[in-house]
Amino acid sequence: MATIGDVAQVAGVSRSTASNVLSGNKRTSPEIQERVRRAVDTLGYTPNAGARALATSQTRVIGLLARFLDDEFAPAMLQYILGVSNTARELGYDILLVSEADGARALQRITSSLMVDGVVLLNVAERDDRLDVLRGANRPGVLVGLPGDPSGLDVFDLDFAETGRLMVQHLARLGHRELLLVSQPDHVVERGGAYVWRLRDAAVEEARLRGVTLRTVAAAPSQPEVGADLRAALDAHPDVTGLLVSNEAAAAALPFVLRDRGLESPRDVSVVGRFSAEFARTFSLPYTSIESAPDRLGQLAVRQLVRRIESPGGREEAHGVRFISPELVDRGSTGAPRPADGGTIAG
Amino acid sequence: MATIGDVAQVAGVSRSTASNVLSGNKRTSPEIQERVRRAVDTLGYTPNAGARALATSQTRVIGLLARFLDDEFAPAMLQYILGVSNTARELGYDILLVSEADGARALQRITSSLMVDGVVLLNVAERDDRLDVLRGANRPGVLVGLPGDPSGLDVFDLDFAETGRLMVQHLARLGHRELLLVSQPDHVVERGGAYVWRLRDAAVEEARLRGVTLRTVAAAPSQPEVGADLRAALDAHPDVTGLLVSNEAAAAALPFVLRDRGLESPRDVSVVGRFSAEFARTFSLPYTSIESAPDRLGQLAVRQLVRRIESPGGREEAHGVRFISPELVDRGSTGAPRPADGGTIAG
DNA sequence: CACCGCCAGCGAACCGGTTCGCTGGACGAC
DNA sequence: GTCGTCCAGCGAACCGGTTCGCTGGCGGTG
Numbered sequence: 001m002a003t004i005g006d007v008a009q010v011a012g013v014s015r016s017t018a019s020n021v022l023s024g025n026k027r028t029s030p031e032i033q034e035r036v037r038r039a040v041d042t043l044g045y046t047p048n049a050g051a052r053a054l055a056t057s058q059t060r061v062i063g064l065l066a067r068f069l070d071d072e073f074a075p076a077m078l079q080y081i082l083g084v085s086n087t088a089r090e091l092g093y094d095i096l097l098v099s100e101a102d103g104a105r106a107l108q109r110i111t112s113s114l115m116v117d118g119v120v121l122l123n124v125a126e127r128d129d130r131l132d133v134l135r136g137a138n139r140p141g142v143l144v145g146l147p148g149d150p151s152g153l154d155v156f157d158l159d160f161a162e163t164g165r166l167m168v169q170h171l172a173r174l175g176h177r178e179l180l181l182v183s184q185p186d187h188v189v190e191r192g193g194a195y196v197w198r199l200r201d202a203a204v205e206e207a208r209l210r211g212v213t214l215r216t217v218a219a220a221p222s223q224p225e226v227g228a229d230l231r232a233a234l235d236a237h238p239d240v241t242g243l244l245v246s247n248e249a250a251a252a253a254l255p256f257v258l259r260d261r262g263l264e265s266p267r268d269v270s271v272v273g274r275f276s277a278e279f280a281r282t283f284s285l286p287y288t289s290i291e292s293a294p295d296r297l298g299q300l301a302v303r304q305l306v307r308r309i310e311s312p313g314g315r316e317e318a319h320g321v322r323f324i325s326p327e328l329v330d331r332g333s334t335g336a337p338r339p340a341d342g343g344t345i346a347g
Numbered sequence: 348m349a350t351i352g353d354v355a356q357v358a359g360v361s362r363s364t365a366s367n368v369l370s371g372n373k374r375t376s377p378e379i380q381e382r383v384r385r386a387v388d389t390l391g392y393t394p395n396a397g398a399r400a401l402a403t404s405q406t407r408v409i410g411l412l413a414r415f416l417d418d419e420f421a422p423a424m425l426q427y428i429l430g431v432s433n434t435a436r437e438l439g440y441d442i443l444l445v446s447e448a449d450g451a452r453a454l455q456r457i458t459s460s461l462m463v464d465g466v467v468l469l470n471v472a473e474r475d476d477r478l479d480v481l482r483g484a485n486r487p488g489v490l491v492g493l494p495g496d497p498s499g500l501d502v503f504d505l506d507f508a509e510t511g512r513l514m515v516q517h518l519a520r521l522g523h524r525e526l527l528l529v530s531q532p533d534h535v536v537e538r539g540g541a542y543v544w545r546l547r548d549a550a551v552e553e554a555r556l557r558g559v560t561l562r563t564v565a566a567a568p569s570q571p572e573v574g575a576d577l578r579a580a581l582d583a584h585p586d587v588t589g590l591l592v593s594n595e596a597a598a599a600a601l602p603f604v605l606r607d608r609g610l611e612s613p614r615d616v617s618v619v620g621r622f623s624a625e626f627a628r629t630f631s632l633p634y635t636s637i638e639s640a641p642d643r644l645g646q647l648a649v650r651q652l653v654r655r656i657e658s659p660g661g662r663e664e665a666h667g668v669r670f671i672s673p674e675l676v677d678r679g680s681t682g683a684p685r686p687a688d689g690g691t692i693a694g
Numbered sequence: 695c696a697c698c699g700c701c702a703g704c705g706a707a708c709c710g711g712t713t714c715g716c717t718g719g720a721c722g723a724c
Numbered sequence: 725g726t727c728g729t730c731c732a733g734c735g736a737a738c739c740g741g742t743t744c745g746c747t748g749g750c751g752g753t754g
Contacts (some may be wrong), residue, residue: 138348363744
């Protein structure tokens, strides 16, 4: 491999001059620039990343900590990863993907060895053991997903409370009085991020204000168990006309469950989900939904992270939580409720 | 950050001795070992990855080049990524995930800057522009997916020819005489790997030997177009009783299409797919299938790559293509064909 | 008791970049 | 013509590890 010393030699200049030409940090004469560039081309020179990292304490690599929990629905996570990866590359960074179970230790490893300039944490839990490590680390980090205590951290997330209100509003305005919200078991939610109950609590409150009945059920966050949970939920609440699905695994399984029951949306039941357009395409889901915008969240997170990485260390921009507003995408799965003439959803 | 110099100072030894204790490359007295270890704990020392890379020319990072094509069905790729990532971590390596469109340039960048010790190429195409770069690179690489010219490369792949034969065999033995193989358009196949026509050609030959009719159709490799393609295919071939699906997007859409047609498997049509068990779970697919084993392929690829990385540079193990044998997982979607009494698949 | 061999620990060099302070030549001003 | 200023390029130091050759103290042997 050619080194900058080789380049300098071929160009007939010193190593420092070659470095200055390539970095542009110091003014150099056009003639010298030309000679150095030609030498670079001749030798096919590429800077050694390790040496550069050692000298500058910068790697131009971003750590991406994805948590893949055993019972989690992985396809939803893929879109975050791609959003982060693509944005990072646009900004000139590479991605170190860390998927190991012990996220706290992994975070410790990659930050304290200075492998990365910063990190993005996905799937942040209510009480996430990675956060203490992050706060003590010497590299900045940005979260996707709101933890219980976000103090001193940069966080991006969908506004789940507003999402819950919006879902209830939408169905209530259409005339639905009996709603069912499909979430996830609390212990899973706690690990996987509190977003589900933030949505649920706001939805419950909104339903109360509007005098609408909103029942909530927990369904497994993974296949195939979620199918059985959905069936049981429909059996338990036969008079429900509106379904709110804030559980990606449940949304993906819903077409099969409705079909088994001989139900069609919106004829028999109106459905509003919370997932991304890409997710809907992938699973052929014909349901109106709140866009969860994983690509946009990933993009915002990386942009903010790079801003922190590249801002002169001294003055600190304030940390904080940024919510993105929910947007409803109409796919025609909602309408007026079926007449309440004794027909039941289990029909 | 504490350096090895700090550790040495606290332990009262020289830097080289501290290094020797930590690497274990040279014998050291138990007493010195103890002092150094204590100093490491006290200071919370972690080696600087850049410095180590510079000194050893090793980064303990593996580059993972995933190609996400516009019209490709991404969820299938996720399992390869996780397989690679988890295996790499087990062997003490981290993963640099590269998803950018220009894979050849990305490969050039990460190898010539010595950011990685080796690379795994996913989704290798028949004529893949990354291969020339890989052959010219100074780091080893392993492919998942067989290219047109695999000479001088390590390749792992499912035995797609055998897979095609097995699928035909399975249905022919059950008595099916009219089969339809759902593949992908040739131009997509060429880019995305030749596996689809390797399977198709073998299936066609096997059908010929058995005197069975096997028609093949191309369907889009992504949602939602694939649904329309499937419907058109069923319309065009109403007498088909056996379906071979070697297209993940088509497999994921098939339940919806069959439902629209009022068809059930295996009652009306027998189905054999080619996808992984995890994929089947994710998409609630009740179809008998050939296991595509992405996790196992990823694991084998990483193992082989690490072997190359860590083998003393001199003696070279022979390169070559390793196929894994297809295994059929029975999910009950195949049976004897419906009586050929004039009933048609288009019902 | 003297000599030899062994080996634990040390010091220095090296990996390949970046950066800082110095220098000397060119040019402008008086 | 002389002096001062400016700045392009140079050399050296530094980042934080690893490694190689040397050394000196110890134990064993004759």
